[in-house]
Amino acid sequence: KQExxxxxxxxxxxxxxxxxxxxxxTDSAIYNLQWFRxxxxxxxxxxxxxxxxxxxxxxxxxxxxxxxSSGRSTLYIAASQPGDSATYLCAVRNNQGGKLxxxxxxxxxxxx
Amino acid sequence: xxxxxxTPKFQVLKTxxxxxLQCAQDMNHNSMYWYRQDPGMGLRLIYYSxxxxxxxxxxxxxxxxxxxxxxxxxxxxxxxxxxxQTSVYFCASNRWGYEQYFGPGTRLTVT
Numbered sequence: 001k002q003e004x005x006x007x008x009x010x011x012x013x014x015x016x017x018x019x020x021x022x023x024x025x026t027d028s029a030i031y032n033l034q035w036f037r038x039x040x041x042x043x044x045x046x047x048x049x050x051x052x053x054x055x056x057x058x059x060x061x062x063x064x065x066x067x068x069s070s071g072r073s074t075l076y077i078a079a080s081q082p083g084d085s086a087t088y089l090c091a092v093r094n095n096q097g098g099k100l101x102x103x104x105x106x107x108x109x110x111x112x
Numbered sequence: 113x114x115x116x117x118x119t120p121k122f123q124v125l126k127t128x129x130x131x132x133l134q135c136a137q138d139m140n141h142n143s144m145y146w147y148r149q150d151p152g153m154g155l156r157l158i159y160y161s162x163x164x165x166x167x168x169x170x171x172x173x174x175x176x177x178x179x180x181x182x183x184x185x186x187x188x189x190x191x192x193x194x195x196x197q198t199s200v201y202f203c204a205s206n207r208w209g210y211e212q213y214f215g216p217g218t219r220l221t222v223t
Contacts, residue, residue, distance in 0.1 A: 034212060091212075097162060
């Protein structure tokens with residue numbers, strides 16, 4: 001059974017720092033992986049989708065990498081800003097028609 | 113393009129009452145989902161519909177029913193609400209195997 005883990009559960013950094021959020025999964029036979037952001041009291045916003053054949057995807061200051069063989073993905077945020085404060089979730093899809101399996105999320109706080 | 117919309121935004125029910133949560137998407141997605149989110153439990157899948165005309169149980173289906181009314185709309189019904197169903201409910205949709213998009217959520221309190 002696929003399990004997705006995100007460590008740490010919470011992270012606090014000063015503004016301007018580059019940071020990495022981690023996501024690990026137990027079954028490396030995935031179809032794709034998606035990173036989301038959730039602001040308090042809001043729904044999930046999709047940040048990046050990375051297909052199993054890809055090594056990384058970039059959007060602005062965000063870069064997601066995928067290493068299927070080791071069961072890991074990272075989300076790199078460059079030059080963090082207070083507006084980046086949110087909970088970040090990763091989710092894995094095992095096959096094209098499969099459901100997303102979510103991690104518990106990392107709550108990020110960027111201090112001015 | 114409104115994306116995924118949900119109604120209502122907030123609802124308070126008494127134990128035993130029934131209600132239907134509505135969800136609609138305008139992205140021509142074939143798959144739609146209902147999740148609940150509780151503190152410490154993360155997101156849990158209640159039901160999903162891989163395509164129009166089909167529905168399947170997720171991780172926590174007990175106490176819920178769903179209807180895929182057409183390609184755009186997917187509703188979640190609580191027949192007899194219980195305090196354990198107090199939660200935030202999210203609807204989501206995606207094109208088969210692609211990026212999933214979420215609605216803004218419905219905050220439900222059952223007293």
